[in-house]
Amino acid sequence: IVPRPDHDQVIDVRKLHLGPNVAINYAQPLQIVKGKGCYLYDQNGVEYLDCVNNVAHVGHCHPEVTAAVCEQLQTLNTNSRYLHPNLTMYIKELLQTLPPALETLYFGNSGSEANDLALRVALEARPGATHVAVLAGAYHGHVESLIGFSPYKFWGKGGRGKPKNVHVMPCPDPYRGLNLDGRRCARAVLEAARQAGGRICAFYCESILSCGGQIVPPEGWLKDVFDELRKEGVICISDEVQCGFGRVGETFWAFQSQGVCPDMVSIGKSIANGYPVSTLAMTRKLAQDFSRAGMQYFNTFGAGTAACAAALATLRVVKEEKLQEHAAQVGPYLQSELRKIQEDFAMIGDVRGLGLMMGIEVVQCKKSKVVAPRLATWILERMKARRILMSTDGPYDNVLKIKPPMMFGRKEVDTLVSNLRAVLSVELTPSVFDKILIEEQKHAIDIVHPRKAIYDENERRLYAGLLAADHYGHLSSSGAAAATSPAGFA
Ligand code: PMP
Numbered sequence: 001i002v003p004r005p006d007h008d009q010v011i012d013v014r015k016l017h018l019g020p021n022v023a024i025n026y027a028q029p030l031q032i033v034k035g036k037g038c039y040l041y042d043q044n045g046v047e048y049l050d051c052v053n054n055v056a057h058v059g060h061c062h063p064e065v066t067a068a069v070c071e072q073l074q075t076l077n078t079n080s081r082y083l084h085p086n087l088t089m090y091i092k093e094l095l096q097t098l099p100p101a102l103e104t105l106y107f108g109n110s111g112s113e114a115n116d117l118a119l120r121v122a123l124e125a126r127p128g129a130t131h132v133a134v135l136a137g138a139y140h141g142h143v144e145s146l147i148g149f150s151p152y153k154f155w156g157k158g159g160r161g162k163p164k165n166v167h168v169m170p171c172p173d174p175y176r177g178l179n180l181d182g183r184r185c186a187r188a189v190l191e192a193a194r195q196a197g198g199r200i201c202a203f204y205c206e207s208i209l210s211c212g213g214q215i216v217p218p219e220g221w222l223k224d225v226f227d228e229l230r231k232e233g234v235i236c237i238s239d240e241v242q243c244g245f246g247r248v249g250e251t252f253w254a255f256q257s258q259g260v261c262p263d264m265v266s267i268g269k270s271i272a273n274g275y276p277v278s279t280l281a282m283t284r285k286l287a288q289d290f291s292r293a294g295m296q297y298f299n300t301f302g303a304g305t306a307a308c309a310a311a312l313a314t315l316r317v318v319k320e321e322k323l324q325e326h327a328a329q330v331g332p333y334l335q336s337e338l339r340k341i342q343e344d345f346a347m348i349g350d351v352r353g354l355g356l357m358m359g360i361e362v363v364q365c366k367k368s369k370v371v372a373p374r375l376a377t378w379i380l381e382r383m384k385a386r387r388i389l390m391s392t393d394g395p396y397d398n399v400l401k402i403k404p405p406m407m408f409g410r411k412e413v414d415t416l417v418s419n420l421r422a423v424l425s426v427e428l429t430p431s432v433f434d435k436i437l438i439e440e441q442k443h444a445i446d447i448v449h450p451r452k453a454i455y456d457e458n459e460r461r462l463y464a465g466l467l468a469a470d471h472y473g474h475l476s477s478s479g480a481a482a483a484t485s486p487a488g489f490a
Pocket residue numbers: 109110111112113115139140141142206210211239241242268269
């Protein structure tokens with residue numbers, strides 16, 4: 001038996017032999033060796049409440065999914081070039097959850113693969129249209145094409161800026177009352193593409209922005225955007241990688257909560273409870289356009305026999321355990337408990353979300369709504385010390401994210417909320433708060449600085465009014481003033 005390396009040895013090898021920018025959580029990373037339901041365990045058996053992992057959708061190591069994968073691996077695991085009922089059983093069951101128009105599927109291994117494939121399909125379907133529209137703050141994947149469609153990355157640390165053929169639609173921000181007119185936002189990007197000499201072939205969007213800061217657009221906002229974009233033939237792609245499979249509670253897919261039917265839907269992460277699987281659903285027409293030129297689609301691991309077993313078992317557990325209904329019940333309870341905290345603490349600016357997809361926006365003070373990323377990280381670390389795992393996200397990293405395994409119940413909500421209250425009322429003393437505020441203000445310039453690189457001059461003119469209202473302009477009072485432009489976009 002080879003002895004397992006301990007915590008420090010694992011850190012040493014990672015430091016020496018993993019790329020230095022491979023993401024890791026926490027100043028003092030955790031070594032997690034076991035998971036069950038919505039709990040994780042470190043090498044000493046210490047239990048942590050997992051409020052973040054939306055990949056372990058039906059719970060860490062769910063016995064039915066684990067058994068299905070193990071059994072399949074002992075029998076056969078091969079690619080989709082042979083017939084196997086696992087794939088077709090899965091197709092049938094997944095399609096029952098999707099609108100009838102989305103009747104054709106392609107399989108891959110990751111959300112990035114699904115979104116990159118969506119681009120290939122859109123380019124084939126709309127020859128000559130080579131521009132793409134995305135939402136501010138969005139993240140759609142780690143491959144080169146998608147870094148270019150992800151303002152979260154290309155305007156973030158180390159980003160190379162916006163590609164010329166990508167147009168960033170200002171993001172709705174109901175908390176600040178901004179960009180709430182979807183039609184106007186859509187018209188602005190269409191015009192930006194025209195002025196850049198191009199046509200938009202596809203619009204990528206999440207129906208709740210996850211990396212963008214757990215933002216729920218106002219009711220019907222996306223429908224207005226889709227309607228406006230479709231007047232010019234734009235293909236609308238819903239990225240359900242983070243928010244699908246019943247997470248939002250009232251609907252199975254988040255796009256349904258906005259009353260839209262996309263042309264393509266990319267699905268990943270939670271699809272197979274941790275086994276790498278993704279799929280791209282689309283209309284038959286788009287699939288025909290994509291296949292017309294004759295190039296075959298093959299993906300070595302996509303729709304492999306064990307992958308399909310994992311996805312099928314996961315979907316069955318979602319249904320058998322009524323996890324969507326569960327999210328619809330526990331989500332509002334979580335939200336109302338968090339709202340009580342929001343009322344009691346000046347630094348909790350907003351609580352928002354749907355079902356078990358929730359965000360807490362941390363600000364310097366409720367009145368100014370100036371973002372407080374350092375305070376958010378401090379809260380995250382204090383919660384970890386209390387054995388509760390959360391994450392921070394959003395363009396300014398000031399939104400605490402909650403998107404736990406779906407069996408997260410009232411007991412877990414109570415644990416999360418009581419500990420958060422204790423952190424804010426007992427640990428965040430006035431002197432600690434003042435120290436963090438000084439740090440926030442010292443670094444405010446770092447936060448406002450990327451604003452300068454955002455949107456080129458032409459777009460600034462076209463989006464005027466919208467940009468003035470873009471939440472990038474609301475980091476500080478000076479940032480807001482700088483974002484105001486005199487020209488209007490009609
Ligand atoms: N889309 C969204 C909304 C995501 O959050 C992610 C991953 N965080 C992706 C796509 C890419 O998925 P993957 O990491 O599986 O490639």
